[in-house]
Amino acid sequence: MIKKGEWVRIHKIILQPSERAPQVPEDTKQVPLEMWDKGFLQEDAEIGDEVTIETVTGRAETGTLIEVNPYYEHDFGKFVPELLTIDKQVRGILFGGDQA
Amino acid sequence: MTIANDYQSVMGRKAEIMLKSVGIDYSAFESGSIAFDYEKMMRETGYTLEEMQEIQYSVNVGNTPVLELKNLTALARKCAPLGKGARIFIKDEAANPSGSFKARRAANAVYHAKRLGYKGVIAATSGNYGAAVASQAAIAGLKCIIVQECYDSKGVGQPEIVEKARKCEALGAEVVQLSVGPELFYKFLLLLEETGYFNASLYTPFGIAGVETLGYEIAMQFREKYGKDPDAVVCTNAGGGNLTGTARGLRKAGANSTVIGASVNLAGLHMASDGQFNRKSFTTGHTGFGMPFSSWPDRSDVPRSAARPLRYMDRYVTIAQGEVFYITETLASLEGLEKGPAGNTALAAAFAIAQEMDQDEMILVQETEYTGAGKHIQPQISFAKDNGIEVFFGDPSEEVPGKTIIFPSHPSMIKAREVDLDHMRRSLIKTAVNNCSGVLTEEDILFLAEETKTDEGFVKGVLKSL
Numbered sequence: 001m002i003k004k005g006e007w008v009r010i011h012k013i014i015l016q017p018s019e020r021a022p023q024v025p026e027d028t029k030q031v032p033l034e035m036w037d038k039g040f041l042q043e044d045a046e047i048g049d050e051v052t053i054e055t056v057t058g059r060a061e062t063g064t065l066i067e068v069n070p071y072y073e074h075d076f077g078k079f080v081p082e083l084l085t086i087d088k089q090v091r092g093i094l095f096g097g098d099q100a
Numbered sequence: 101m102t103i104a105n106d107y108q109s110v111m112g113r114k115a116e117i118m119l120k121s122v123g124i125d126y127s128a129f130e131s132g133s134i135a136f137d138y139e140k141m142m143r144e145t146g147y148t149l150e151e152m153q154e155i156q157y158s159v160n161v162g163n164t165p166v167l168e169l170k171n172l173t174a175l176a177r178k179c180a181p182l183g184k185g186a187r188i189f190i191k192d193e194a195a196n197p198s199g200s201f202k203a204r205r206a207a208n209a210v211y212h213a214k215r216l217g218y219k220g221v222i223a224a225t226s227g228n229y230g231a232a233v234a235s236q237a238a239i240a241g242l243k244c245i246i247v248q249e250c251y252d253s254k255g256v257g258q259p260e261i262v263e264k265a266r267k268c269e270a271l272g273a274e275v276v277q278l279s280v281g282p283e284l285f286y287k288f289l290l291l292l293e294e295t296g297y298f299n300a301s302l303y304t305p306f307g308i309a310g311v312e313t314l315g316y317e318i319a320m321q322f323r324e325k326y327g328k329d330p331d332a333v334v335c336t337n338a339g340g341g342n343l344t345g346t347a348r349g350l351r352k353a354g355a356n357s358t359v360i361g362a363s364v365n366l367a368g369l370h371m372a373s374d375g376q377f378n379r380k381s382f383t384t385g386h387t388g389f390g391m392p393f394s395s396w397p398d399r400s401d402v403p404r405s406a407a408r409p410l411r412y413m414d415r416y417v418t419i420a421q422g423e424v425f426y427i428t429e430t431l432a433s434l435e436g437l438e439k440g441p442a443g444n445t446a447l448a449a450a451f452a453i454a455q456e457m458d459q460d461e462m463i464l465v466q467e468t469e470y471t472g473a474g475k476h477i478q479p480q481i482s483f484a485k486d487n488g489i490e491v492f493f494g495d496p497s498e499e500v501p502g503k504t505i506i507f508p509s510h511p512s513m514i515k516a517r518e519v520d521l522d523h524m525r526r527s528l529i530k531t532a533v534n535n536c537s538g539v540l541t542e543e544d545i546l547f548l549a550e551e552t553k554t555d556e557g558f559v560k561g562v563l564k565s566l
Contacts (some may be wrong), residue, residue, distance in 0.1 A: 014278070014287055019107055021283050028374040031253035034279040035287065038269075055274045057220060057243040059295065074262045077479030082491065082507060086426055087433040090511060094175050094434060 001044055002068045008041045009070040010053055010063030037061050038070060110289050118402065121292040121299035123216055126403040134532045134540065135547035136404055138411075142348075146309035146406075147208065149352055153313050155211045159239050161203045162313050164195045166321050166464070171434035172447075176454045179512035186331065186457035188450055189464045191318060194439060198235035198271070199228065199470030201314055205302060205341065206232035208310035213298035214240045220297035224288040224401060226250065226261045227338075227384045228442070228469055233300050234273035244273040245297065247288045251279050252377045259483050260383050260441070263474030280377045285401065301402050308345045308406035315349020318466060319357075329355040330464040332453065334446040337361035337416065338389035340397060340409035346466050347412030357464075358414045362449035362516065363390035365418040366501045378487050379502040381421050381480045385445045390416075391519075395527040410521070410528060410552050417516035419448045420496035422506040426514065427451055428477045440469035441480070452516040481505065525552035529562045 002008065015033040039053030039061060051065045103109075119125065129141045147155065156162040169188045177185030196203035210233065213221050220243030223233045230246040237244035246268045250261045257277075265275045276291065278284050292299055301307065319329050333350065335343040347359045364386040369376045371388040380386070394416070397405040424441060427448040432438050446465040454463050473479065484505055485491055491505045495513060499506040508514050529548050533540070540563070548559045 015107060015283055020281065021107065021286075023372070024281055024283070025370050025373045027376075028281050028372055031279070031374055033281050033283050033287075034251070034253075036251070036277040037274070039274075056272065057245055057274045057295070059274070072262065072266045074257075074259050074266070074474035075479060076473055076476055077259070077482035078485075080478050080481045080485075082481070082493070083429050083478065085493070086429040086507065090175060090430045090433055093178055093511065094171060 001046065002041060002065065004041055004044050006041045006068050007038065007070070008051070008053060008065055009036060009038050009067040010051060010061065011036050011066045012063035035063070037063065041065070105290060107283065107286055110286055113293070114289060117289050117292050118299065121297065122301065122304060122402060123298075124304065129404065131543060133538050134536045134544040138408065138550070141404060142305050142309060142406060146305035149312055149316060149349070152208060152310055156204060156207045156310070156313055159197070159207050159236060161196050161207045162317065164317075165192050166190070166318070166325070167192055169431075169435050172430065172451065173454065175430065175434060175511060176451050177459070180455035183459060184455055184457065185459050186454040186461040186463045187459075188454050189330065189462060190443065190447065190468055191314070191464060191466045193314070193443070193467040194470045198232040200232065200442065201311065201342065201467045202227070202229040202232035203235065204310040204314055205229065205307040206236040206300065208306040209233065209298070209300040209304065210236035210240050210242060212306045213300065214242060216298070218296070218298035219243060220245065220295060221300040222247065222288065222291055222295065222297045223300040223302070224284060225302065226264065228264065229302055230264055230273070230275075231267040231271060234268045234271035238272045243297065245276060245291055245295070246273050247276045247278065247284060247291065249280060249284050250277040253279055253374045256378055258378060258383055259474035259479045263472060280372065280374045282372050288401070299401070301400070302339055302341055303400040303402045303405040303407050305406045308341050311341060311345020312349035312352060314466060315346040315351070316353045317349070318346070318464060319350055319353030319355040322462070326462065330357050331457065331461040332358040332360055332463045334360045334362055334450045334453065334463065334465050336385040336442050336445040336467065337363050337394065337409060338384045338386065339393045339400065340405070340407035342467065343409045344407045344412055359412050360449065360453065361390065361394070361409060361413045361416040362446045363387045363418055364424055364445050365420055365499070365517070368500070369502045376502055378483070379489065381484050381505065382424070382441055382445070385442045387418055391524070395524045396531045408551065410525060411550060412553065413521065416519040416521055416524070417449050417453070418519060419445060419516060420499040420506065421501065422496045422499055423448045423508060423514045425477050425481060425505065426507050426511070430511070438471050440471040440475050441477075443468040448514060449516040451511070452514050525554060525558070526562050528552055529559060530566060533563070533566060
């Protein structure tokens with residue numbers, strides 16, 4: 001059970017594939033327009049329930065509850081060895097091989 | 101009576117919603133045919149340069165340092181013909197409160213919104229402008245909503261845009277995230293209507309005029325430190341506001357620097373394609389915005405865009421993704437500076453263009469931006485690899501956007517590739533004529549000459565060929 005007042009993330013379909021704008025490319029027309037937003041849960045609920053939240057601007061928004069205490073996981077990516085090759089090359093050209 | 105909120109109904113209320121949320125009656129500047137009074141629009145709805153400086157300095161925006169990149173210059177000279185290789189400089193706009201020059205645009209827009217009594221601001225942007233508006237709204241005590249296009253249909257977010265969402269939230273904004281598609285504008289209109297907030301569009305006169313201080317500062321700083329204006333100024337070009345505002349500021353300072361636009365080449369990738377969304381490693385500063393917005397500025401989210409780059413551009417070049425990555429790493433390796441992708445697009449172009457110029461000349465890249473998790477070359481390159489993009493060393497001119505990223509085998513292979521500006525000018529004139537139902541007036545022809553930085557002869561020649 002996720003308690004009223006908890007900080008949560010919701011998901012909602014804004015436009016079904018059939019409602020999409022005429023100018024969008026074919027691949028985009030096959031999928032819905034989706035939305036994600038965060039706010040304070042307005043009633044006790046479970047993941048997957050249709051809920052209402054109050055966002056930080058005080059708006060009410062509805063959608064499917066997908067996450068409680070949402071957090072970011074983006075990072076500095078995996079190791080890219082090519083970057084070391086670039087370092088070695090430019091330092092070599094500018095300062096000479098020994099100092100590269 | 102309940103208002104219908106389906107797509108067609110909301111788009112049908114666009115003009116009304118815009119008028120209420122921007123507070124500008126654009127019809128006051130219209131002639132009825134092609135021409136509209138651009139300068140009048142900038143004068144009457146914008147702010148004077150002095151007013152903008154006051155507004156910006158009062159919220160710690162502007163007065164950013166100019167840095168000389170001596171090692172990068174030395175590397176360019178190693179690649180250049182004897183005696184060539186201009187001194188390369190950057191204006192460190194990452195020093196602004198939100199980490200990019202966009203703070204200048206936001207400072208003015210938010211100031212204006214507060215003055216008019218709006219309770220909050222909304223901006224539709226997946227770029228640095230979101231954090232800039234959030235930052236300025238935080239200072240002004242206004243509420244802020246940022247609407248961004250972030251995920252593909254599999255729910256995979258572009259690392260850079262995810263980071264920008266984080267920053268907006270950290271600065272107190274509500275971030276409404278959407279999947280790929282131009283119907284973002286539909287949700288944007290709904291939010292404007294629901295909240296009654298100010299539309300802090302990137303393309304209003306206040307937003308563009310806010311960048312004039314950047315151009316003006318450049319001239320003043322160079323005169324004080326080096327005794328002359330920079331010979332060339334390179335601007336990363338997407339929606340055109342960066343270049344337009346900077347060039348206008350340079351002109352107000354009386355500077356005659358050559359103004360060069362630079363965009364990452366993403367030819368062949370459709371910006372509204374769900375499948376191609378995560379196959380590009382740049383979310384802005386690329387040709388997918390730069391080309392259409394330069395050749396037809398009035399496609400933006402306001403009736404008349406204040407960003408009109410063809411009026412100011414002397415030259416427009418493209419650069420490959422692999423070249424920007426290479427220069428970004430070089431900047432860290434030789435100059436000890438980690439900066440984000442936007443300014444480094446122009447920097448890669450400047451590195452190549454400096455090699456055409458004499459050693460006593462100066463070339464300036466007029467922005468840098470912050471870097472961090474997601475918004476850094478390593479996550480971008482590893483994300484590209486995860487999405488099946490082939491990454492290797494070779495000739496960057498052979499790079500195919502969405503399929504390959506090619507780092508130059510040697511820095512001398514970094515090239516600024518010319519865009520045919522006359523072709524874009526013809527395209528602008530053609531679109532203007534197609535959108536006009538009446539007969540063209542003399543005023544229209546003069547207007548089109550100004551729009552394209554050409555003369556009546558050029559416009560008449562294009563009209564004849566249509």
